[in-house]
Amino acid sequence: MKTSIVVDVAFWLLAVFAVYTGWRVFRTDSMVRASFFLLLSFIAVGVIMLLLSAVYLGVAMFFMMGVEMMVMALFMVMFMMNPAGLNPMMMVHQHRLSIGAGVASFVMLAAMALLAEFPRHPLPNDVQPVAALGNELMGESMLIFESAAVVLLATMIGVVVLSSQRGRFGSAEQGSMPPGLEPGGDPAGMPDEDEQAGGHHHCH
Amino acid sequence: MTLTTVLLLAAALIGIGVYGALSQQSFVMLMMGLELMLNGVMLAAIGFWAMSGAGAPEGQLLTILVMAVMAIEMAMGFALVVAVYRGKQADVTESIADLKG
């Protein structure tokens, strides 16, 4: 595939941006920021896909990841500590090992990319990526596509079962106490049982 | 932009993802590491599709399937986080040591 100088420059800028934002995900102090850095990394990769003339998938990437990272940020604010990034935050374990594993996998994959001989069959000039993908999904690979759909349906059911109000392990509110202020302490922000009962009687 | 450079970028993303998935304590940050790895996988698949596979439609199909896997991973991951949080008030991996030998 012969690429023009504009495409090359764009690719390198996007590649640096994707790696930088991907790295910032684990280096920022706020979890909301982390999820949006990840979104930026995905968007950069989506634009590279557009440069590689995968017109549908590149755009679908913006779409999917926009919603997905939004949900992620939502969960961050709901559950996790330090969503606003007002305190320094570095929550890691087995740090050296992880860095080693990350570097090792990069070196291994990079060696494969540099050393292996891949066949060179660039895109034909008359390729229509969107139509080809559509025909593949609705033709030859219909069964694969359908099974992905069934798996997604199973996921939806599983998610509802796991997070619904009445599961097989009792009602959801039963266990939902806020954590204590100190480890093992009383739940924070909950009124005493007696007070609650008193208030209840008062209402009647 | 050659196949090698695209694959190098994919390798870098996968490497950062491996680091994140192994090092982060918080469940959600851990999932971000997984997502970053899948990001690299999708890029590599599209790179092969465009430069090595002569635009065979299966390459795009593979990427669609990886996207579906991402959606499943996210949905199941968050449902599990919710369930674990309700049960144990835990949002970091250290707080659930049931399976520890």
Next chain:
Amino acid sequence: MALSVMLEQLVWPLAMVFAVLGGGVYLWAVLDGLAARSFGLPQAQSVWLTPLSRGTWLLIQQANSTEAPDLWAWRLAPALYLALAAVGLALVPWSQGWVATDLATSLVLWGSLEALATVVIFLQGWSANSHFALVGAYRYVALGLSYILISMFVLIGVALPAESLALTRIVASQQDVWNLVRQPLGLPLFLMVGLALTFRGPFNLADPRDLAGGTSVEVSGPPRLVWELARSAMLVAFSGIAATVFLGGWLGPWLPGPLWVMLKMLAILALLAWLGRWFAVMTPSRCLSLMWLILLPLAFVDLVWAGVVALL
């Protein structure tokens, strides 16, 4: 030669996009003022002057700050929202060969702009580090995740008869009969998506009065001006897309194509201004019930309808 090609393919379409964006934002503000007056709300001065004086006033005000905001995100969010609106309008085909961005998947790109708008609006509310702004952002995400689905189904419906995801092909497919007639449920549903996308009228969950201004409660001065411009600009871009996919875009007798697109956009903006003032603001819970229990099933019906019509 190269210069004339560049002028024709890049410069003129982009100039057109920015001109329509600017003019559309002003006309929208005027239409909204007229709609307010028609419902008996007193206007301090002529509706033609109000947008200009408000804009000037915001421009010379000081941009205040909160305690420890995420300054990058806070200052960038309005600009990003405006950028999304500009990209959206760049997708609108003005005539057969006159499009700023002619992608094979421009319809999907519009969908992803809607998704990214949710992110940007959340960012605006979250980054201010203020209670009401965060509540507004949260409400908007709940709304956003609902309207994106409705929008998706409605837009798949219009792609069916065209057998294409390109907006030019979708306009061409309406040569005989507009999608407004072919899929009567489509435009009403899509109009509600438009109101939700720019959180206006009944769907104003992000910046409502009961949150003292919601996501923009702490924003003043020039950033506030950009935010209000962006909200209106997004509505203008939305009206362009709606005119393209439901009202036949550039198709029409007598007048040149671009003029038809603009007239149709203006009609949609006027309708939205009136609808936005006609309905009361909904509470978040009722709004979500409406979205998931009524509008989403209706969007399914619309899609099935489109499929059956395409098969017949």
